[in-house]
Amino acid sequence: xxxxxxxxxxxxxxxxxxxxxxxxxxxxxxxxxxxxxxxxxxxxxxxxxxxxxxxxxxxxxxxxxxxxxxxxxxxxxxxxxxxxxxxxxxxxxxxxxxxxxxxxxxxxxxxxxxxxxxxxxxxxxxxxxxxxxxxxxxxxxxxxxxxxxxxxxxxxxxxxxxxxxxxxxxxxxxxxxxxxxxxxxxxxxxxxxxxxxxxxxxxxxxxxxxxxxxxxxxxxxxxxxxxxxxxxxxxxxxxxxxxxxxxxxxxxxxxxxxxxxxxxxxxxxxxxxxxxxxxxxxxxxxxxxxxx
Amino acid sequence: xxxxxxxxxxxxxxxxxxxxxxxxxxxxxxxxxxxxxxxxxxxxxxxxxxxxxxxxxxxxxxxxxxxxxxxxxxxxxxxxxxxxxxxxxxxxxxxxxxxxxxxxxxxxxxxxxxxxxxxxxxxxxxxxxxxxxxxxxxxxxxxxxxxxxxxxxxxxxxxxxxxxxxxxxxxxxxxxxxxxxxxxxxxxxxxxxxxxxxxxxxxxxxxxxxxxxxxxxxxxxxxxxxxxxxxxxxxxxxxxxxxxxxxxxxxxxxxxxxxxxxxxxxxxxxxxxxxxxxxxxxxxxxxxxxxxxxxxxxxxxxxxxxxxxxxx
Numbered sequence: 001x002x003x004x005x006x007x008x009x010x011x012x013x014x015x016x017x018x019x020x021x022x023x024x025x026x027x028x029x030x031x032x033x034x035x036x037x038x039x040x041x042x043x044x045x046x047x048x049x050x051x052x053x054x055x056x057x058x059x060x061x062x063x064x065x066x067x068x069x070x071x072x073x074x075x076x077x078x079x080x081x082x083x084x085x086x087x088x089x090x091x092x093x094x095x096x097x098x099x100x101x102x103x104x105x106x107x108x109x110x111x112x113x114x115x116x117x118x119x120x121x122x123x124x125x126x127x128x129x130x131x132x133x134x135x136x137x138x139x140x141x142x143x144x145x146x147x148x149x150x151x152x153x154x155x156x157x158x159x160x161x162x163x164x165x166x167x168x169x170x171x172x173x174x175x176x177x178x179x180x181x182x183x184x185x186x187x188x189x190x191x192x193x194x195x196x197x198x199x200x201x202x203x204x205x206x207x208x209x210x211x212x213x214x215x216x217x218x219x220x221x222x223x224x225x226x227x228x229x230x231x232x233x234x235x236x237x238x239x240x241x242x243x244x245x246x247x248x249x250x251x252x253x254x255x256x257x258x259x260x261x262x263x264x265x266x267x268x269x270x271x272x273x274x275x276x277x278x279x280x281x282x283x284x285x286x287x288x289x290x291x292x
Numbered sequence: 293x294x295x296x297x298x299x300x301x302x303x304x305x306x307x308x309x310x311x312x313x314x315x316x317x318x319x320x321x322x323x324x325x326x327x328x329x330x331x332x333x334x335x336x337x338x339x340x341x342x343x344x345x346x347x348x349x350x351x352x353x354x355x356x357x358x359x360x361x362x363x364x365x366x367x368x369x370x371x372x373x374x375x376x377x378x379x380x381x382x383x384x385x386x387x388x389x390x391x392x393x394x395x396x397x398x399x400x401x402x403x404x405x406x407x408x409x410x411x412x413x414x415x416x417x418x419x420x421x422x423x424x425x426x427x428x429x430x431x432x433x434x435x436x437x438x439x440x441x442x443x444x445x446x447x448x449x450x451x452x453x454x455x456x457x458x459x460x461x462x463x464x465x466x467x468x469x470x471x472x473x474x475x476x477x478x479x480x481x482x483x484x485x486x487x488x489x490x491x492x493x494x495x496x497x498x499x500x501x502x503x504x505x506x507x508x509x510x511x512x513x514x515x516x517x518x519x520x521x522x523x524x525x526x527x528x529x530x531x532x533x534x535x536x537x538x539x540x541x542x543x544x545x546x547x548x549x550x551x552x553x554x555x556x557x558x559x560x561x562x563x564x565x566x567x568x569x570x571x572x573x574x575x576x577x578x579x580x581x582x583x584x585x586x587x588x589x590x591x592x593x594x595x596x597x598x599x600x601x602x603x604x
Contacts, residue, residue, distance in 0.1 A: 019408035026400060030417050033477065034424075036443045037432045051457070053446035099330075107327035114320035115313075122324065129335045131586045133538045135562045136579035139572060140341035141334070163334040166327055195319045224425045226541040231567065242427035246545050249434075256435060263428040274423035278416060285482070286489045 040260040041065070048256055064261040078247045079258045081236045085244040086265065088233075091154050092240060093222040096161045100218045101211060104169030109199055111170065112177035113185070123174070129167045134227045137163055142231060152235045160228045165218045172217065175287045176210030177203065213284030216277055220270050241266040339583070346577035351570045358573070365577035375561075375578075381468065382558040386536040389472045389479070393532060394525065396476070397483025402513060404484070405491045415488065422481035430545030433474035437461055437546070464554020467547050471555055475542055479535075483528045490524035491517065534589045538582065558582055 036055075040048060041064055043057040071080040110116075111123055141160055142151075150156045180203060188198045204211075226242040233239045245266060248259035274281055346365050348358040369375045400418070404411050421429070436443045439459030448454045461467045494517060502512050540559040543549060549556040549564070556564070562582060566575030 016408060019403065019406055020410065022403055023408055023410055023414050026403075027414065027417060029477070030421055033432055033436060034420065036436060037428075040435065049441050051441065051446070052450050053441065053443055055446075103326045103330065106323040110320040110323035114316050114323075116317040116320045119320075122328070126331070128587060129331060131534055131583075131589065132335060132339060133559065133579065133582045133586055135538070135540070135559050135566075136342050136576075136583045137335060137338040139345060139566060139576055139579075140338040144338075159334055162330050163338075166330055167335075170327060195316065220423065224427075226427050226544070227563075230544075242425060242541070245427050245431050248431070249545075259431050260435065263431050267424045267428045270423040270425060271420055274419045275416065278419050281419060282485055282489055285486050 037260055037263060040256065041264045043257070045257050064257045065265075068258065068261050068265065076248070076255045076258055078244055079255065079262075081239070082241075082244055082258075082262055082265075084236050085239050085241050088154060088238055089223055089241040089266075092157045092161065092238075093219050095154070095158045096165045096222040097215050097219045099158070099162060100165040100169035101215050104166055104214070105173045105204070105207070105211065106199075108170045108173030109177055109203060112174040113182075113203075114195070126167045126170050130164070130171065132163075134164070138228065138231050141228075145232060152233050152238050154238050156232045157225075157229060157238060157240065160232065161222050161225060164225075165222060168221070169214050169218055172214045172284060172287060173207070173210060176207055176214070179287075180206055209280060209283065210287070212277065213280040213287065216273060216280055217284050220274065223270055342576045343580055345573055346580050348573045350573040350576075361573070365574050366581075369574065369577055369581065377553075378556055378558050378561045381554075381556065382537060382539075385468065385472060385475075385539060385557055386533055388469075389475050389536050389539075390529065390532045392472070392476055393480050393483050394529060397480050397528070398487050398521075398525070400480065400484040401487035401491055402517075404488050415485075418481040418484055420481075421477050422479075422485070424478065426478060426541045427545050429474060429478045430542040433470070433477070434546045437470055461547055462551055464550075464552050467551060468555050471543060471546050474546060475536070475539065478542075479532060483532065486528050487521060487524055490521055494520050530589055530592060534586050537586060537589070 039055065039057055039060075042060040042062065043054070044059065044061070044063070047054055047057055047059065067075050068079050068082045071082075111119060111126075137160070141156075145151045145156045145160075150159075184202060184206075185198050188202045189195075193201065224242065225240070226246070229238075229240040229243045230246070233243060241262070245259060245262050248255045248262060347360060347362055349361045349364070350358040400414075404415055408414075424432075437460045439445065439457060439461065442457075442460070444460065445454070445457040449457065460470055498516055498520075499512055502516055507515065538559050539557050540563065543555050543557055543560050544563075547555040549560050558578070559582065562575055562578040565571045565578055
């Protein structure tokens, strides 16, 4: 009896050990590139040209961060303007998130809860717009933006980003609204609440987690966007962080320390947000994708 | 009296219901209106303009006259070997990248599902590569692949796998595979997290019953869990395929389409035609072909996935 138990226990223990060992290469694959990114951002340019590389910087310093956040005369032009591009990214992503949440949740409520003609057509149309590549929107939008004179402004990015953010927000919010039991709403309406009253007093408060998830996804997508920003912004007035990072690679020189430091700074806001709200991220992934 | 009451009451209720329904319709349209106007303005109108433009011989200079050439842009493209090479390259990227993501992603999800020591840490860790912006991801891997000072060279050199540094991105086929590796780092977490959530939602009894009946862990995975995961896998497959077919950012930042056009994907070709060569009409036709393909995938998505209550 005692022997049997210890044999079982050993088998169990070995099994757990094998499973644990299997997680190690995955963790290494996740963290080694990040470690190298962070190490590069704290190394000097000279140290980065060591062969073989210094895996751990011998003189780690935050000088690169100082250079980007408080650039001196010797900084590359991209490094000098990096702070402004961070600000542009923040303005654009926040505005897109706010507009998508307000307009999107109203539309999503109507599509999820109110029966009317063309409802299904609109829903499918919205899903279809999510499949349209940015590249097939960009030429007319460019011509239009230059005619109105909003090229190189955050405005043009906010409007063009709505082309993917708004359908996405509607789709995700509709999925959340559909999970709310209809009885709740019927009860409120019998008590004399109007549609709009029910929406704001009953539905919205319950849907707060859905709003958080949707807001997070929209913000992260807008922060990540590169193609529209590359086409529509060529000056510092509206250039966003991804464009700035791509520009660290000049025609002849690559400002590697600037690129890596800028990369860490650009990755920090979305990574911190995603970690802080990880439960909402997973919920959003499942609600938005695995439906029905 | 009694009969009268029963006939009058439903009529009144019907009229009220009719009124309510009409009110509902109005409220519904009012709620949708702002979104609909924005979406029509920033997606439908531009798509139709692009379609219109694709029937013209037009260059970047807006003032030059445009000649209507019908379907010539399309027929020229479809007869151009460069177009088909690019489609082939894009399909290679899509199939390899999405295929590996699914295999690795499902594997990781299954591993987390068995709750090994540290599984919570692994699940949280997955969120990090997912959240890192695509361009940062590309810049990071581009630096890792650097031929003179890169970490890949350094690592392989110190392990004794290579005896001198290799300029990785000089060979077109190898460059493509390395771009795929960078893409996988960024997107495997998406697949793993979706599948893991789906696994967690499966009824445990089924698995336990099979275990009692003597099914091995291997069989239980293939015979029980995998079929039940079909909808989640299908969703991940379609979303990732659409994204992978349109890949642009990561190519732009790691290779700029090089070397020797080895990593030019269909989106990158469209970008070059339109903004580097100024062939607006041809670029529009190209982008429309990209749309048609992705809408084809969207159609599959709607047809097989968007079925409320369809079940597994």
